Amino acid sequence: MAMDHSYLYSTRIEKSFDEDQAEILDIINHELAICSSLNVRLINYYKGLPISYPARIVAVEKGILDLDVLPHQLFTMLESRYTFIRSKALKHDVYATVQYANIKRRAVSLRKLCYVEILAEQRDYLRLDLDKQQNAMLFTNEGVIQGKLTELAINGACVKIEHPCSLEMDSEMTLSFMLHNRHQNLDYNVKTNARLVGIEGTSYPKYFRFFITPDKVLDRLLAQYLFQRQIEIIREIKDASEVYLNGGMA
Numbered sequence: 001m002a003m004d005h006s007y008l009y010s011t012r013i014e015k016s017f018d019e020d021q022a023e024i025l026d027i028i029n030h031e032l033a034i035c036s037s038l039n040v041r042l043i044n045y046y047k048g049l050p051i052s053y054p055a056r057i058v059a060v061e062k063g064i065l066d067l068d069v070l071p072h073q074l075f076t077m078l079e080s081r082y083t084f085i086r087s088k089a090l091k092h093d094v095y096a097t098v099q100y101a102n103i104k105r106r107a108v109s110l111r112k113l114c115y116v117e118i119l120a121e122q123r124d125y126l127r128l129d130l131d132k133q134q135n136a137m138l139f140t141n142e143g144v145i146q147g148k149l150t151e152l153a154i155n156g157a158c159v160k161i162e163h164p165c166s167l168e169m170d171s172e173m174t175l176s177f178m179l180h181n182r183h184q185n186l187d188y189n190v191k192t193n194a195r196l197v198g199i200e201g202t203s204y205p206k207y208f209r210f211f212i213t214p215d216k217v218l219d220r221l222l223a224q225y226l227f228q229r230q231i232e233i234i235r236e237i238k239d240a241s242e243v244y245l246n247g248g249m250a
Contacts, residue, residue, distance in 0.1 A: 043084040048128035103244035
């Protein structure tokens with residue numbers, strides 16, 4: 001099943017999808033006619049962490065872009081099957097889907113090009129996936145709702161709820177979950193005020209996004225946890241890329 005990344009961006013269609021794609025390809029072909037390659041920057045979000053490295057567009061054929069890409073970026077593209085392209089030659093950032101990728105060859109082919117605005121860049125804080133989903137409880141006026149904490153930020157959290165519930169947008173409640181501090185090897189029972197700001201999914205399980213207002217102590221704990229989580233994600237990308245490069249995988 002194709003992954004949905006639409007929460008990361010909004011489309012900026014100027015004429016139509018086909019006309020915009022033709023314009024993007026014309027711009028790239030014009031640049032390639034001047035120089036044998038076009039330097040761009042690629043952006044992916046791996047478990048919430050932005051991964052961005054330079055890359056080179058080396059050819060365009062039948063609407064397909066062929067690029068030389070660094071292994072770490074390629075790994076994230078293999079996992080998610082998309083990337084964002086950024087270049088001064090283009091009017092806006094471009095969303096593209098991955099047709100082919102090979103880490104050992106440092107090669108990728110992209111198609112279905114579309115002008116976009118990257119919404120994830122407008123956030124105040126990084127929103128990272130947890131390494132393991134944690135039990136979470138929502139204390140509401142109508143009782144306690146149980147779920148799984150899937151994402152966390154300094155000012156936000158996402159809870160997956162499996163069963164129907166009557167939560168309404170902008171409703172306020174208390175969110176409780178356990179936070180593990182790897183550095184100190186301690187578990188903290190976290191409680192914070194939370195306001196529901198988004199609901200994702202048409203059927204259960206649904207994902208409920210909250211704006212949270214941690215106190216100074218919790219703010220420090222969250223900052224420490226998220227910093228450590230960034231290190232873990234970067235190490236995971238590095239290790240996985242080396243497996244592809246050294247283990248004979250595509």
